[in-house]
Amino acid sequence: MSEPAKRPLTLRDVSEASGVSQMTVSRVLRNRGDVSENTRLRVLAAAKALGYVPNKIAGALASNRVNLIAVIIPSLSNMVFPEVLNGINDLLDDTGLQPVVGVTDYLAEKEERVLYEMLSWRPSGIIVAGLEHSDASRAMLKGAGIPVVEIMDTDGKPIDAMVGISHRRAGQEMAQAILRSGYRRVGFMGTKMAHDHRARKRFEGFTQALAREGVEIEDRAFYSGGSALVKGREMTREMLERSPDLDFFYYSNDMIGAGGLLYLLEQGIDVPGQVGLAGFNGLDLLQGLPRQLATMDACRREIGQRAAQIITARLADPPQEIESQVTLAPVISYGQTLKRR
Amino acid sequence: MSEPAKRPLTLRDVSEASGVSQMTVSRVLRNRGDVSENTRLRVLAAAKALGYVPNKIAGALASNRVNLIAVIIPSLSNMVFPEVLNGINDLLDDTGLQPVVGVTDYLAEKEERVLYEMLSWRPSGIIVAGLEHSDASRAMLKGAGIPVVEIMDTDGKPIDAMVGISHRRAGQEMAQAILRSGYRRVGFMGTKMAHDHRARKRFEGFTQALAREGVEIEDRAFYSGGSALVKGREMTREMLERSPDLDFFYYSNDMIGAGGLLYLLEQGIDVPGQVGLAGFNGLDLLQGLPRQLATMDACRREIGQRAAQIITARLADPPQEIESQVTLAPVISYGQTLKRR
DNA sequence: CTGAAAGCGCTAACAA
DNA sequence: TTGTTAGCGCTTTCAG
Numbered sequence: 279m280s281e282p283a284k285r286p287l288t289l290r291d292v293s294e295a296s297g298v299s300q301m302t303v304s305r306v307l308r309n310r311g312d313v314s315e316n317t318r319l320r321v322l323a324a325a326k327a328l329g330y331v332p333n334k335i336a337g338a339l340a341s342n343r344v345n346l347i348a349v350i351i352p353s354l355s356n357m358v359f360p361e362v363l364n365g366i367n368d369l370l371d372d373t374g375l376q377p378v379v380g381v382t383d384y385l386a387e388k389e390e391r392v393l394y395e396m397l398s399w400r401p402s403g404i405i406v407a408g409l410e411h412s413d414a415s416r417a418m419l420k421g422a423g424i425p426v427v428e429i430m431d432t433d434g435k436p437i438d439a440m441v442g443i444s445h446r447r448a449g450q451e452m453a454q455a456i457l458r459s460g461y462r463r464v465g466f467m468g469t470k471m472a473h474d475h476r477a478r479k480r481f482e483g484f485t486q487a488l489a490r491e492g493v494e495i496e497d498r499a500f501y502s503g504g505s506a507l508v509k510g511r512e513m514t515r516e517m518l519e520r521s522p523d524l525d526f527f528y529y530s531n532d533m534i535g536a537g538g539l540l541y542l543l544e545q546g547i548d549v550p551g552q553v554g555l556a557g558f559n560g561l562d563l564l565q566g567l568p569r570q571l572a573t574m575d576a577c578r579r580e581i582g583q584r585a586a587q588i589i590t591a592r593l594a595d596p597p598q599e600i601e602s603q604v605t606l607a608p609v610i611s612y613g614q615t616l617k618r619r
Numbered sequence: 620m621s622e623p624a625k626r627p628l629t630l631r632d633v634s635e636a637s638g639v640s641q642m643t644v645s646r647v648l649r650n651r652g653d654v655s656e657n658t659r660l661r662v663l664a665a666a667k668a669l670g671y672v673p674n675k676i677a678g679a680l681a682s683n684r685v686n687l688i689a690v691i692i693p694s695l696s697n698m699v700f701p702e703v704l705n706g707i708n709d710l711l712d713d714t715g716l717q718p719v720v721g722v723t724d725y726l727a728e729k730e731e732r733v734l735y736e737m738l739s740w741r742p743s744g745i746i747v748a749g750l751e752h753s754d755a756s757r758a759m760l761k762g763a764g765i766p767v768v769e770i771m772d773t774d775g776k777p778i779d780a781m782v783g784i785s786h787r788r789a790g791q792e793m794a795q796a797i798l799r800s801g802y803r804r805v806g807f808m809g810t811k812m813a814h815d816h817r818a819r820k821r822f823e824g825f826t827q828a829l830a831r832e833g834v835e836i837e838d839r840a841f842y843s844g845g846s847a848l849v850k851g852r853e854m855t856r857e858m859l860e861r862s863p864d865l866d867f868f869y870y871s872n873d874m875i876g877a878g879g880l881l882y883l884l885e886q887g888i889d890v891p892g893q894v895g896l897a898g899f900n901g902l903d904l905l906q907g908l909p910r911q912l913a914t915m916d917a918c919r920r921e922i923g924q925r926a927a928q929i930i931t932a933r934l935a936d937p938p939q940e941i942e943s944q945v946t947l948a949p950v951i952s953y954g955q956t957l958k959r960r
Numbered sequence: 961c962t963g964a965a966a967g968c969g970c971t972a973a974c975a976a
Numbered sequence: 977t978t979g980t981t982a983g984c985g986c987t988t989t990c991a992g
Contacts, residue, residue: 288986300986301964302963304987305962313962332985339967341987342968360696376736417670505904507907508907536907642970642978658978673970676970677970680968681971681972683972
């Protein structure tokens with residue numbers, strides 16, 4: 279339980295302490311191959327007494343097996359991604375596979391670096407957010423020779439497997455719901471989306487579906503940084519001053535939508551009578567607001583789970599057959615800010 | 620840029636492709652030792668052309684150096700921890716060190732497993748949330764022979780380094796502020812805190828400081844799971860019905876506090892006149908609420924940064940001297956739900 | 961059921 | 977500036 283611990287302990291130390299060959303110790307510690315109960319106990323006792331912790335680096339090199347799954351996401355501040363991670367964690371928890379997370383900050387260049395770094399640990403699989411990658415990243419992904427699951431988005435062609443929703447479609451459906459409800463003068467607010475392809479696709483789908491009915495977005499605003507709730511308030515106030523005739527605000531995420539909702543209610547504006555609202559993501563948070571914001575579930579947790587499932591299926595021996603291009607169907611939640619027709 | 624890639628490429632492949640010894644290739648790829656510009660370029664070209672990705676497993680085994688920092692936290696759903704991670708990421712970004720995250724779900728037993736798993740990768744340092752660990756975990760931490768930084772909490776004796784705030788103190792100070800403002804009939808709401816030692820310590824500090832002035836908590840409620848905002852609403856409604864005489868609600872986190880705030884405002888209750896409110900954490904979110912909730916900053920990002928700083932300082936060659944028991948001083952933000960006296 | 965030998969892909973240390 | 981040699985700590989493979 280307590281030693282000087284200068285040089286980390288090796289299998290050899292356990293071998294000597296237990297009077298059993300290093301190989302047998304290895305077998306015991308991995309539950310591999312037949313070992314007599316007697317020696318098994320001797321070895322376990324010795325390992326525990328010494329406080330031995332195996333060296334996976336050496337193990338991985340020798341066995342050419344690494345129990346790591348690389349997970350590459352754009353951000354940790356976004357609420358959305360920790361939930362995806364939770365889904366992945368969930369499913370991986372009993373499989374002996376360990377997720378390792380890398381963050382790209384929505385930068386293709388950083389994605390490249392993170393990917394390179396991760397691949398150099400020779401993980402058994404990769405889960406990466408989005409379908410858009412630099413040529414170099416794409417080449418690495420293709421060349422890695424391991425299962426690759428691109429998640430969140432299905433508007434495009436995956437390198438290997440993919441799990442997500444169609445953001446273009448999500449935008450379209452929301453536009454249709456809005457028009458069906460009779461709103462016509464629509465404003466849009468969202469993040470600056472130079473690098474957020476999913477937000478961009480939702481926006482495109484949204485405007486296209488409006489256009490099909492001869493409707494055009496009348497005002498728009500973009501933000502970056504700061505508290506989303508506050509930004510939602512501010513942008514909504516400004517837009518309302520600028521374009522007082524708008525009868526609908528579509529927000530690219532629930533958090534700014536919530537800010538807008540709070541602001542409008544404070545102003546005594548009739549929601550959804552005078553102005554309708556909708557966000558995106560289906561955050562838990564919305565349940566607790568004074569009025570439930572219309573939104574669309576992004577299936578975050580399920581995406582994580584399905585992605586992990588695909589990886590484990592592929593890695594199973596023999597590999598399990600499994601659907602590897604999964605488009606989840608998010609459902610509009612009308613809440614109380616979008617009239618239902 | 621494109622090969623069959625069945626067997627992953629090795630240094631040898633690059634060596635052969637460039638006509639330079641494997642050792643020199645290794646040197647080039649690590650920017651180590653003097654290499655003529657000429658061969659440097661040749662090697663780089665070859666590596667790139669082949670799409671070579673180094674094998675860190677082998678590198679780590681040979682050099683006995685691993686650029687990983689283990690980070691062990693209780694949860695990813697809590698908002699709080701991703702922010703700490705951001706702080707760590709921030710500071711580690713240019714150091715060549717890579718955080719690897721493990722999640723314990725507030726379970727000592729899982730902490731033990733995760734820790735064992737992580738240590739078996741022989742990381743260069745560990746950052747772990749909290750000061751409470753099982754004996755086995757403590758033994759591993761001590762025996763690992765690497766810098767260990769315990770974060771978030773400083774009410775206790777660290778194994779090695781520590782960065783955080785005193786949650787006991789935080790509870791006390793909030794109690795004092797509440798009493799100073801003239802509130803006397805206090806209710807408490809929080810998570811079930813069997814395993815959340817920091818919440819427990821805040822609670823203890825809080826009740827003690829009240830007791831010193833002869834005040835006792837009059838009602839309390841605990842929750843687990845579900846949307847915190849909704850729970851905050853519900854618990855507040857129930858408590859108010861049960862104990863209509865209360866003049867203050869202290870919430871163990873901002874999210875349930877926000878729920879309570881929204882509920883009370885909807886009920887037309889005068890905040891902070893009739894009832895005062897305070898939460899804990901200093902979430903960004905609060906800025907956007909109809910009224911700013913009193914809270915106390917938990918210094919999440921800074922904790923992450925300082926912890927990472929300690930690790931990098933210790934790992935520097937030669938090791939830099941650096942303060943390794945850091946107690947940050949969170950400041951009360953009175954907001955608009957706690958009268959200022 | 962147990963052990964001995966070889967080697968995973970890389971880097972430290974030395975030699976040229 | 978470049979190359980050679982010997983492992984790092986483990987597991988695979990094969991032999992007992």
